[in-house]
Ligand SMILES: Nc1ncnc2c1ncn2[C@@H]1O[C@H](COP(=O)(O)OP(=O)(O)OP(=O)(O)O)[C@@H](O)[C@H]1O
């Protein structure tokens with residue numbers, strides 16, 4: 001393993017404290033605070049323009065906050081320039097130096113640190129091995145595929161044994177298959193070297209798949225920071241709920257901490273409205289569809305392999321997406337009347353206006 | 355259909371030949387005449403004496419050296435001035451790029467004679483501080499070559515992702531000097547070369563500024579020589595013209611290679627030691 005062969009290096013804690021950054025009239029960061037535990041991989045997730053890249057660039061030292069601090073370990077690096085921060089970065093855009101081979105790219109940071117050529121070559125060999133590209137070490141960026149280039153970029157970032165690894169949508173230029181593959185590889189490598197990592201993405205599937213914890217951002221702030229499962233099953237706000245995974249919004253009546261919908265009464269989660277009309281947030285897999293009922297009409301069925309998604313319109317007009325094993329919908333046709341039942345015990349109910 | 359196309363093709367071919375011939379004659383006849391004139395002996399026969407004279411006439415030799423030095427200094431100063439500035443503008447103040455471009459292209463629109471009127475005053479100070487060596491013309495020449503050099507370097511910078519590359523390099527621990535010399539420059543080598551060649555060609559052929567500011571350079575001496583020893587002066591003219599031509603041809607070759615370079619290593623002008631910054 002890398003960490004042991006070159007002197008083990010524990011991950012460091014990284015703290016972003018109340019970061020604020022404005023560009024003219026645009027507020028990119030509005031008091032962002034976030035703490036990454038040593039060795040942890042946190043994914044920052046959020047819609048375009050919510051400030052993810054800005055946050056990452058401030059951590060990297062490529063941009064300065066108007067106020068707030070960045071602390072790595074117990075060192076305040078807010079005023080340290082990017083080239084002295086000791087952070088590894090992988091960008092969305094291909095960033096390999098075009099005039100250098102893969103190996104030379106990886107060695108660049110080591111050269112700047114004054115390592116001699118034997119040591120550089122050995123270390124470059126190790127990290128290229130780690131990303132599975134030893135055989136491509138003499139190729140130039142222009143001779144490699146996008147996925148290979150990003151892997152070299154990852155190796156280059158890891159070669160300097162950074163205290164923090166920063167990844168800004170490193171996979172977004174790749175096609176779906178390579179993307180999923182490389183995503184898992186990044187996670188494997190990250191676990192192996194134990195570097196504290198901040199991974200920026202706007203792809204919720206990617207965030208959920210790779211991260212120890214996912215931070216959902218909206219308009220320059222952190223909405224919720226939680227483990228993927230928690231985020232999915234217990235979203236803290238309607239925004240998080242609708243941003244992470246598919247979510248149905250079903251009107252319901254709330255009374256005394258319980259909501260009634262689809263003929264079932266469930267507990268409401270923290271953060272729900274306390275009484276009156278509300279909108280329950282229901283995952284597609286929290287609803288069961290059965291032929292022959294009289295709750296809704298099937299308006300659409302899409303086959304997704306082992307699962308299918310059925311869109312059903314309730315009597316009062318709300319459309320609901322239900323995810324169900326394909327076997328159960330074989331006999332369903334568009335226009336059929338079906339029964340719907342709720343599988344959840346507790347739900348988040350947001351205000352109608354949300 | 356095919357016959358029509360063949361005929362069209364032939365016509366195009368013929369057109370090309372005609373254009374090339376006419377242009378070739380247009381350029382080569384004067385050059386040929388110059389060459390012939392520079393080796394002619396009035397009494398009949400040929401001689402290379404006038405060409406030998408190029409190396410022997412002390413004034414001419416001095417002027418050749420001066421002009422070569424001037425072109426070298428101009429290129430160096432131009433690159434040192436322009437490359438960091440243009441990189442900086444791209445990275446830090448992209449809003450300024452229009453203004454910088456305007457400033458750099460300005461000399462193109464100002465007639466040399468007007469430029470001299472302005473420069474006269476400035477050169478009083480230049481002379482005061484640096485003496486009245488002809489090499490001080492470097493400053494005027496940097497201004498003169500600015501538009502061409504700017505264009506070519508700008509094209510070079512546009513062909514790479516300056517922002518991402520320098521941010522990647524900075525993240526790996528490179529200071530600004532290293533970023534420029536080790537990352538930017540090697541990747542715009544062709545553009546820098548073409549900026550340098552154009553500048554050299556321009557400086558070697560420059561007469562107006564030098565003459566009006568009363569300095570001596572190659573063209574000024576050739577002009578003077580033309581009055582006393584016209585054949586040597588023509589030989590010198592021809593030599594400097596051919597030199598400039600060769601540079602420009604090299605330039606077009608470099609330019610052509612740039613397209614094919616996407617997959618190959620760029621020329622690494624500053625390969626060996628890595629600059630270490632504190
Ligand atoms: N250099 C800049 N100058 C002006 N505005 C900027 C600059 N950088 C970012 N912004 C603005 O700040 C806001 C946040 O931008 P940021 O790039 O951080 O978003 P993001 O979350 O990374 O979005 P995306 O998912 O599209 O990459 C946006 O409104 C953007 O327009």
Ligand SMILES: [Mg+2]
Nearest residue numbers: 052053054168
């Ligand atoms: Mg971004």
